[in-house]
Amino acid sequence: DTGVSQDPRHKITKRGQNVTFRCDPISEHNRLYWYRQTLGQGPEFLTYFQNEAQLEKSRLLSDRFSAERPKGSFSTLEIQRTEQGDSAMYLCASRKVTGSADTQYFGPGTRLTVL
């Protein structure tokens, strides 16, 4: 257990529905990342927050995706009008920024299946 938690662990939804995932980082970590991992691939960066500010978004993050970190603590990732191609493992990681090679601690992930 890394101290990063994600909820739910599994989500099955029908195409066109909206889903929301939650990530609770390690409490003193000021930076929070979202990644997506599809079957047989390594995780890919989606977006990150420095405290409550969203500072970078990948081109993978279409306009159907939105992420928030309202008080600089937990974060949510929402996918609107889900598509079958959204099926993946969504990973959250947190980090305390002290230098350029700080460790990112990953949560267990939320596995999304879109039927």
Add this chain to the structure above:
Amino acid sequence: AQSVTQLDSHVSVSEGTPVLLRCNYSSSYSPSLFWYVQHPNKGLQLLLKYTSAATLVKGINGFEAEFKKSETSFHLTKPSAHMSDAAEYFCVVSFRGDQGGKLIFGQGTELSVKP
């Protein structure tokens, strides 16, 4: 463009024999390099990281990796495999020119350990 390539998608070894998982990176900037392990239904766990100090890096569970700038490689080794080492291994890079510190993952190497 920055990228990381894991040269083997699957490696199979016998218990007690050495492990070698190969990784090459491409970067215009000084990299920080990591190896993460992912066991089934568990989160990503950091094995070790290179941050421009010693080129030979020792990690957890007897793993180590050597940074070779001339070869742009960061191969992971272990002298003697254990059954519990069976998992997916990811070579990961981040670049000091990237203020966000996002991680770029290789596609992964699945390690199987035969009794």
